[in-house]
Amino acid sequence: MACMKLGSKSDAFQRQGQAWFCTTGLPSDIVVEVGEMSFHLHKFPLLSRSGVMERSIAEASKEGDDNDKCLIKISDLPGGDKTFELIAKFCYGVKLELTAFNIVYLRCAAEHLEMTEEYGEGNLISQTETFFNQVVLKSWKDSLKALQTCNEVPEYAEELNITNKCIESLAVKASSTDPNLFGWPVVEPMQSPGGSVLWNGISTGARLKHTSSDWWYEDAAMLTFPFFKRLITVMDSRAIREDIIAGSLTYYTRKHLPGLKRRRGGGPEASSGRFATPMSSGSVLSEEEQKHLLEEILQLLPLQKGLVPTKFFVDMLRVAKILKASQSCIANLEKRIGMQLDQAALEDLVMPSFSHTMETLYDVDSVQRILDHFLSTDQIMPVGVGSPCSSVDDGNLMGSPRSITPMTAVAKLIDGYLAEVAPDVNLKLPKFQALAASVPEYARLLDDGLYRAIDIYLKHHPWLAEAERENLCRLLDCQKLSLEACTHAAQNERLPLRIIVQVLFFEQLQLRTSVAGCFLVSDNLDGGSRQLRSGGFAGGSTEGGGGWATAVRENQVLKVGMDSMRMRVCELEKECSNMRQEIEKLGKTTSKVGGGSKTWENVSKKLGFGIKLKSHQMCSAQEGSVSKSNNENVKIERVKDVKERRGKHKKASSISSER
Structure with missing residues (x-):
């Protein structure tokens, strides 16, 4: 971490309990109280550097006795007593260091105390401004630390444009794939023609690591959401790639929403890469804060299909229902999932019902709406796709092989989902039948999956009337059953007689x-x-x-x-x-x-x-x-x-x- 040293004198301050004393040998003639800490100092070093201290000392001297110590209280100093300790050392010429941790506090406190060039050349405002612009903003880590301290003094940081400068600096650096250019240490600058690292001209056999575009995700996730949102907004205005922005948003969301980490098994994006699940953050947000964060993140995510994994949207939908998010947020998530339903897995759709009535074990209504969104975005039937199986006149009952299209993938997915939810005895026939009928006929190359789902449903709902069974089985196309499925169906006592004959x-x-x-x-x-x-x-x-x-x-x-x-x-x-x-x-x-x-x-x-x-x-x-x-x-x-x-x-x- 970069630093800048000021002053040349040795430390002349000593702390005793809640008081600081200057050990120069001269008795103190002023007491400055900052919060619960008192500083026993001398008037001249303070009034020669600060306009506020000059006026305060003059007013206190008029009101009090000349023999009494002058008492000044400062209650709203940025950074509190720790910052005033550094300011006192600066006024006395004692050695101190400017770092990314204290630069924002010192800059704001110097502005508050009017420590301008009018009260001495090289005063604290000019010193902190120089260090901030020429050192802190040149480094990614220092800019990040400075921005984090702006949370403690938001009004002064905004007024002095410190926050905007830090965010602009981070946005510029995040758009680069080489963090070594912005304050990161270069481990091994020398490289052989073959790519291995050199040490004294000798190849070590090691390879330099190539930096990916997500190197800044973990650091940015430590920011509070208002600052993170502003960072993403600035990066978006600078035409940063949308996949990079989407990756940072998903990383930040997984870090601050604990519910997103509770996955069954975990997908490929949960283990490594851009969408890896980060370590848990130090502080846990309240439910209201988590709900607000989820709704805000959803508004920031790019609309382009495929940039964000479907699993992530499904996890967000589950958490949104747990946190009782707004209906517009839930509808937006269902629409996002429907846009890329062909990329979903079966375990993604098997969501428990969070309704108070607990009518069904699974949220079938949500899956129905997701499927409707997918069908509304995929209305155009592929060229040459009619019935997936040829007619009997053509002498080919099994049909011809063709590439798996998104519609056929969704049909297979829905059939698998129907088989998963079919054992639920509370699942009503109209819901089950409506979801099965929503898939177009041309989407199913074979009806084996649908037959399996119907058979499971009939097995767990033996009280259905014959007319209801027959109505449900009308969804089956017997010409699209494989030979194995036909053999099983011919011996299935749960099927109506008409279906068995067919x-x-x-x-x-x-x-x-x-x-x-x-x-x-x-x-x-x-x-x-x-x-x-x-x-x-x-x-x-x-x-x-x-x-x-x-x-x-x-x-x-x-x-x-x-x-x-x-x-x-x-x-x-x-x-x-x-x-x-x-x-x-x-x-x-x-x-x-x-x-x-x-x-x-x-x-x-x-x-x-x-x-x-x-x-x-x-x-x-x-x-x-x-x-x-x-x-x-x-x-x-x-x-x-x-x-x-x-x-x-x-x-x-x-x-x-x-x-």
């Missing part, structure tokens, strides 16, 4: 498509294997034999897969046939005997089979399922017969060659 139907279509694809691959492999075998025998090369063996192994794997698929298709066809017969019996009670096919079509439409399918596909699916299955079975048996004959022929050939 699941079985679309699962059957998926299996048919898969079996057809396997036959196509098998035919291609047969043709390729024949070419490999003929080429291998003709050329007599080892590579041809290896290709044939690989093709045989792949063919065997496909055969096993086709056998399992065939058995599953047969089972599903039997189940579907039984259910069709039961439905037809129900239809015969309300229709004529000859209208069976029409009844089946009507019932099928009611069950939802005709959503994206043509009527002739439905008829072929219900009437020709058994015949198609038999044809496929015959085809598979023929393929197996041909393969067995080939195997026997090859075995016979090998035996004859050995003989």
Whole structure:
């Protein structure tokens, strides 16, 4: 820390209890009381340096006896008795040091006592002004310490422009990435061409540390919020990068709001870097001060998306509800989270409810509003995005892979959130259903997450009526369920009958498509294997034999897969046939005997089979399922017969060659 020495005489002051005495050998003729401390001094050194002391001594001398000591009381001196002790030493020419800790007090006290050049050359005002401008403002640390002392004398510091000078100095230095230029010690100035530190021309192997743009965060966080706010405002006016300002604001908030540090696990920004959680501050703010700080910080944070982590906004929202912040503050936080909801994690959304009614365990209403904000900022659908899965006419039920967009990421996030809050028995069906329905249909590539959430909700709400269950399950698109989800849903007793029938139907279509694809691959492999075998025998090369063996192994794997698929298709066809017969019996009670096919079509439409399918596909699916299955079975048996004959022929050939 820089300092400036004044005076040349040795210390001539001695303290006794609450009094200071000058030990020059001359009896004191004046007593100056500053607060609870009294100073027994001499008139001439004081009146020769201070206009206020000159007038006070003259007035006291007129009122009192010449033989009595002159008594002067100073009650409003900046810095109190400690500052007056230094002023007394200055008046007597005793050695003292000007530092960043006492410069503001001395400058303000000198102004208060009118210690100008009129009362002596090199008076205290000019000395402190020179040291402040030429030494303190050149250093980051000294400017910071001087600004902190301005809290004790705010009126004088503002009047003398000390506060503004310190803030301007800090703003200039914070905008630089090299703190060594502003009073920080340079540890190792020499560096080898390879980048290692040099000592007497010898490389030590150490590397110089590169200073990041957040080097000043911790120091600035020690300021009171009014000064910190002014510092950020000045930096913003100097066009400092918004990410640097956002980082300093988040650091300051985490330091002074204890509730932000109570995280589960902690994210990447909670461990290191610009958004690291600082050590706890010395003094804890009251709840009212914390609420005011939170609302003010929110107004200072930049609006650009992605500058502040979503976790930080979620933490602020949680603390705002605990501190009972204003509704405008909470609404602003929810809007900020909604703007970058695609960057949130599941644990961020699982917020407990702080309502007095405690209607639900989780704050579902807040998540609903956050989702609405996200949807309002993401209205434009990506080009070429319709239904995430292709129609049955295209022969592709599973859809095509595409990059994860923000909307699909949010859909997956909301489905996970629904599964988390579904076990809450107090969560009403309208809230759960409204949140699930808020996600657009095109956003979900698969409905597996939604199916899992609905299944959990039905499990923990067994008292729901059949109509309510059916209404909730209408959110599911059975065409967008994976094969595993279809298998689970087909055996799920909690689902309504209509949904189970739809699941079985679309699962059957998926299996048919898969079996057809396997036959196509098998035919291609047969043709390729024949070419490999003929080429291998003709050329007599080892590579041809290896290709044939690989093709045989792949063919065997496909055969096993086709056998399992065939058995599953047969089972599903039997189940579907039984259910069709039961439905037809129900239809015969309300229709004529000859209208069976029409009844089946009507019932099928009611069950939802005709959503994206043509009527002739439905008829072929219900009437020709058994015949198609038999044809496929015959085809598979023929393929197996041909393969067995080939195997026997090859075995016979090998035996004859050995003989």
